[in-house]
Amino acid sequence: MSRAEAAPAVRDRPATExxxxxxxxxLLAEKGFSALNVQAVAEAAGVDRKLVYRYFGGVEGVxxxxxxxxxxxxxxARDAQSSGSYGEAAVALVLxxxxxxxxxxxxxxxxxxETVEDTPMLRTLDASRSAAMQAWATQRxxxxxxxxxxxxxxxNAVLIAGIQMLALRREQQRxxxxxxxxxxxxxxxxxxxTAIATKAYAD
Numbered sequence: 615m616s617r618a619e620a621a622p623a624v625r626d627r628p629a630t631e632x633x634x635x636x637x638x639x640x641l642l643a644e645k646g647f648s649a650l651n652v653q654a655v656a657e658a659a660g661v662d663r664k665l666v667y668r669y670f671g672g673v674e675g676v677x678x679x680x681x682x683x684x685x686x687x688x689x690x691a692r693d694a695q696s697s698g699s700y701g702e703a704a705v706a707l708v709l710x711x712x713x714x715x716x717x718x719x720x721x722x723x724x725x726x727x728e729t730v731e732d733t734p735m736l737r738t739l740d741a742s743r744s745a746a747m748q749a750w751a752t753q754r755x756x757x758x759x760x761x762x763x764x765x766x767x768x769x770n771a772v773l774i775a776g777i778q779m780l781a782l783r784r785e786q787q788r789x790x791x792x793x794x795x796x797x798x799x800x801x802x803x804x805x806x807x808t809a810i811a812t813k814a815y816a817d
Contacts, residue, residue: 631669633659635683638676643720647727647735650677677735681742700766701815703758705808707751708773712804715781722785725778761815769814773807 637658641649652673656663670676715722728740760766780803784795793799 627669630659630661630665631679633661634666634669634676635679638673638680639720642680643723646723647731647733650735674735674738677739678742681739681744682746698758699815700755700758700760701812703755704770704773704815705811707754708770708777708807708811709804711774712777712781712807715778716784716800719785722782726782764815769811773811777803777807 634655637660638650638655641654641658650673652663652666655673655676656666659666666672666676670679715725724739724743728736780790780795783790784800787795789795789799793802795803
């Protein structure tokens with residue numbers, strides 16, 4: 615056997631890591647956290663399980679990377695613009711997040727799991743995803759002055775929690791509090807969020 619024939623193939627680490635991340639995301643979307651383990655991720659990615667340990671330290675590292683990749687969970691929300699007042703910027707971000715939820719079954723699944731379950735892996739994902747989202751929002755709102763006398767963190771938490779719950783309810787095609795969550799009903803929800811935030815964040 616020649617030297618060239620004996621040389622091992624050069625592995626493209628970034629491409630392999632991407633394959634592992636995408637495989638884990640597919641498993642989460644299709645089967646949930648109960649199916650997420652090193653062997654399953656490796657098989658879905660078409661790689662040796664040793665590479666999951668080598669590149670990520672195990673499935674926990676894969677989950678942490680998933681959560682940190684904010685573009686994976688925000689969809690169109692990552693492109694939302696923050697112009698004008700803080701209230702206008704907050705409305706744009708919250709509504710964009712709601713639309714991202716509506717268009718991403720994996721993100722909806724994660725939100726639902728985080729709501730009803732509490733496992734070390736879910737906490738890892740939630741912590742890394744939350745940190746990435748906070749960094750994204752901070753960057754988007756940079757230079758926009760916050761209104762005085764408003765508990766911004768608490769109000770944003772209420773708006774985000776509301777849009778998350780309604781997005782999950784919308785997937786079930788069930789009305790909530792007398793509001794049908796079809797396209798017309800969702801337009802009403804977005805108008806209500808806008809009205810609440812505009813009033814609360816009024817200068």
